[in-house]
Amino acid sequence: MANGALHASEISLGCMRITELDVAEAGALIQTALAEGINFFDHADIYAKGQSEELFAEAVAGEGIGRDKLLLQTKCGIRPGFFDFSKEHILASVEGSLKRLRTDYIDVLLLHRPDTLVEPEEVAEAFDQLHKSGKVRHFGVSNQNPMQIELLAKYVKQPLIANQLQLSITNTGMIDAGINVNMKIDRSIDRDGSILDYCRLKDITIQPWSPFQYGFFEGVFLDNPKFPELNAKIDELVEAKGVPNTAIAIAWLLRHPARMQPIVGTTSKARLTDICRASDITLTRPEWYEIYRAAGNKLP
Template sequence: MKRIKMGCTTLSIPAMALGIMRMNQKSVPEAQVAIQAAYDAGINFIDSADIYGGGKSEEIFGQAFSQMQIKREEMFIQSKTGIVPGKRYDFSKEHILHSVDEILERMQLDYLDSLVLHRPDALMDPEEVAEAFDQLQAAGKVRFFGVSNFDTAQFKLLQSCLSQRLMFNQLQFSLKHTGMIDFGMHMNMVDKPSVDRDSQFLDYARLHKVTVQAWSPFQYGMFEGTFIDNDGFPKLNQELQKLADKYEVDKNAIAAAWILRHPANIQMLVGSMNPQHIRDSAKGAKIRLTRQEWYDLYLAAGNYLP
């Protein structure tokens, strides 16, 4: 498994993480198989959130992991908080602290390696968040911190009040969600791709050594479905298959390799609970697409160059 540096640190993390959003749909033994498949493929980074499965995903993970032979210190375990489903976003100190205690209890852990704030809260008080982070770190409950779906100004605002460096920003990025790179290639144009909807965060991340975590790497839309083997995307699947045949892998590996080819050292979140899918996707970390192959896929996905 390809390894990358985490944020501004010298710590090494895998270029892929296992997202456990769907672990609530699995039994404990099935969850163990998925975790082991990821671990054996070099994916020793877990990404969760307190809302996944209404907390059930973390409960299943906790039960599964506690019975496995993998040592806690061999895993990097991350969770997210800040969404109160159907009601509000909540970055209050009280909510953050209470959520972390509940996460640790569900996952049967003494600490989280990373806590990520899950989508921006319009009522965020950066100084209040800073108090929560300081308290969590001082108590040994959280080692590192990050955010999810923050634009550059939101990220800089929060960072200005923190004593810790933010390590991560989770952003949607895939062959069918390319806004973060479209506008750069369409600079000085007046067409639709020239619109910057992501406040140049990818460039900011590279300048300030922030690790971008790409979610939904095989999805189109937000959660409409996968573009892999989807009849609605014949040209893209034809190109994926062509390269899959060349590199002797499956299409998931090629779609993953496309993300990891970007020089920003992006970490990709694999959300599957299918052990074979996990193993197949992990193979993408061993492939370095040529520049032409990368652009061929970009164009086959329905993008165009000015």
């Protein structure tokens, strides 16, 4: 990851939908991930109401995979109808995840979306307790802007090493604002406080979630007739690079010098293998911008 805190794979397997598989299928997926060089697995306490963590642990045990082979990230803070960054909830959530994941420690704990009622002193107390006990080794956030992170950082002693944010070829707000500075157009509106540059300055790894989605879970853009120009450009690069279109989409994120760590949520072994081909190629600067423009973005 960006600050050198962890030797994590550049692609992470998101486990939100792993309960769509049975234990044997989940085990095979995890083994495929490891074979492809993925050692980082993303969870959250709310995924399938905790069942995703449980199934993952059962699959790992069934495959006889050692804990030292895995880096486990989980998230807490989302409750039915509200967000909760209280010390009591953070500690209780971690205890639940540890039990479900059948582990003594979490490698990375993220605060899952902002809680506007956050009392950062309580977060700091929770993080201190978890860190000193060895139950959590590293900490981060999800979907937070620079000032929200700065507020936490004023009180929290541990570095915040990751920020999980929605980003894909068709969801590029954090990129658009930086390209269209000082222009009276929609793309110049900075909706997130220059979070991309901020994370680079602070050595915080951006973890793009839903890297194949457009809108807010509206569907995938690959092979979608709504995006003919984009798919034509991607298909052109598929032919030139000899990799699947999923690999091109992830390679586009990996090409950014922010050294992002995409979270891919596939439950298909074959698709996961295809995605990991992204690590075999590097898009040129012109190719990166060609994809960006093909998604409907105009350069100033």
